[in-house]
Amino acid sequence: MPVIEPNTNKPRFPLRILIWTAVIVFAGLVMILNAFATVQYGNVGLYKTFGKLNDNILAPGIHLKIPFVQSIIQVNVQVTKAETDTSASSKDLQPVSTHVAVNYSVDKASAYKLMNDVGGSFDNVIVNPAIQEIVKEVTARYPAEDLIAKRDIVAGEVRDALTKRLAKYDLLVNDINIVNFKFSDAFDQSIEAKQVAQQQALKAENDLKRVQIEAQQKVAQAQAEAESLKLKKQEVTPELIQLKQIEVQEMAVDKWDGKLPSVTGGAVPFIDVNSFGSTASQPAATESAAGEDAAASGDTAASGSAAADKDAP
Template sequence: MEAGTGTNTNQGPKRSNVSLSKLVGIAVTVVVLLIVGMNSFAQVEYGHVGLYKTFGKLNDNILSPGMHLKIPFIQTVIQVNTQVTKTETDTTASSKDLQPVSTHVAVNYSVNKESAYNLMNNIGGSFDTVIINPAVQEIVKEVTARYQAEDLIAKRDTVAGEISDHLTSRLAKYDLIVNEINIVNFKFSEAFNQSIEAKQVAQQQALKASNDLKRIEIEAKQKIAQAQAEAESLKLKKQEVTPELVQLKQIEVQEKALDKWDGKLPQVTGGATPFIDLQSLTNQQK
C-alpha cells in the first residue's frame, strides 16, 4: 500500500512538467512564426519605389508602392523617393567685373523611377550632397562669371534659365530630373550696394528733373495757347465793332437818358453828361 501510494505521488509532477514544456514550445513556435511572418513582407510607400537588397547586393527589380514579399532576415527593401524634392545651395563667385557675389540657389529635382537602380547602385542615397550640390556650385560660378554684377540683378530670369539648362544636362547623366531652379538671392559687397543705391538716387533725381521740365514746358504752352485764344477773341470783337454799331449804341444811350429826363434843363452840366440831340430824337419819334 505504501509503495503504491508513493508511485502515484511521483507521477503527478512529471505529467505537469511535460504539459508545461509543451505549452512553452508551442508559444515559442508561435512567436517565431509571427516574427518570420512579419519579416516576410515589406511595404513601399506612396511616392517611392523599392529595391531588394540581399546580403548587401541590390537587385535591379523595381518595386512599385504597396506590399511585397521578401526573404526574412536575408532580404531588405530600400525605398527611393521619386517625388519632387528641394535642395538649397550657397555659392560664392565673382562677376565679369570682378564683383564678389554670393548666390543662394534652390533646385527642385526628382529621381527617374526606371533608373532608380542605377542611381542607388552607382552613387547611393546621398546623391544630393555627392552630385547635385557640387554641380550647382560649379555651374553657378561658371554662369556668374559671364555677367556684369548689375546685369545679374537686371537679367535674373535669364541667368536662372542658363543655370537650369546647364544643370539639367549635367544631372541627366545620373538619371536625375531638374524640375525647376530658383535664384533665391544675390548678395553683393557693401560697397557695391552703396554704389547701386547712389546710382538709383541719381536716376530718380534726373527723372524728377525731367518730369519738372516737361511740366513747365506744358504749362508754358498752355499759357501761350490761352493768350493766343484771348488775342483771337479780342480781334474778333474788334471786327464786330462797326460805325453803324457805334451809332446804334449812342442812340440807345440817348433814349435811356430821355426816358429819365423830367423836362427841366440842368443848371450845370459836366463833361460826363451825354449830349442829347433833342431835334433828332423828336424827328425819330414822329
C-alpha cells in the same frame, strides 16, 4: 521483491521539450514576420541580397522576402527640395551671394541605376555640387545690376544647365528658384544712389514737360486773344467811333454840375457846346451882336464930341 510504485508527481512532458517548443515557435514567428516588408507610398523598393542590389523595382505595398537573407531598401521618388548658398562674382567682379532652391525628383525607372552607381546620399554627392557650380558659371555672365533686373532669365539658364547635368544620373529637375541675391554694402549704396538720381531726373523731366505744356497753353491763349482783337478791330467803323464819342460826351454832360473846378492840374475837359442844340446858341449870338453895336455907337458919339470941343474957340 519490493514493488516500485510509479511517481504520480512527475510532469507529463519534460521541461526540456517545452523550452525547445517555445523557442521553435518564437523562431517561426520571427521568420514569418521577417518574410514580409512594406514599401511606403511615394517610394520604390529594391531587393538587396547579401549586399547586392536587384534591379527589380518594387511598387508601394507589402512584398515577400527571404528572412535574414534579403532586405528591401526604399528610394524616395517624390519631389524633393535642395537649398544651397553659393558665393560667386558677377561679370563686373562684384561679389554675389546667391541662395538657390531646387525642386527635383528621382526617375522611378532608373532608381536601381542611381542607387547602384551613386548611393543613397546622391543629394550631397551630386545635386548640391552641381547647383553651386552652375550658379557660379551663370552668375559670371552678367553684370551685378543685370542679375537683379533679369532674375527670371538667370534662373532659366540655371534650370536648363542643371537639367542637363542631373539627367546623366536620371534625376529630374522640376523647378528652380533664386531666393535672394546678396551684394556688398558698397554696391547696395551705389544702387540706392543711382535709383535716387533716376527718380530726380524723372521728376525734372516731368517738370520740364509740364512747363512746356503750360508755355504752349499760354501761346495758344495769346494767339486766341490776338485773333479776337483782330476780329474786333475789323468790326470798328468811323460811324461806331463817332457814336461812342457822342455817348461819352452825353455821359459827361449828365454828370457835370455846371461848375468848373477851382483848382486844376491839367486841361479842362473839352465839351462841345454846339452839341447842346442850335436853339441855345442863337440868343447868345444875338446878344453878342447887340453888345457890339452899342459899343460901336458909343465910340462914334465920343469921337464926335471930341471933335466939337476941338473946333470951339
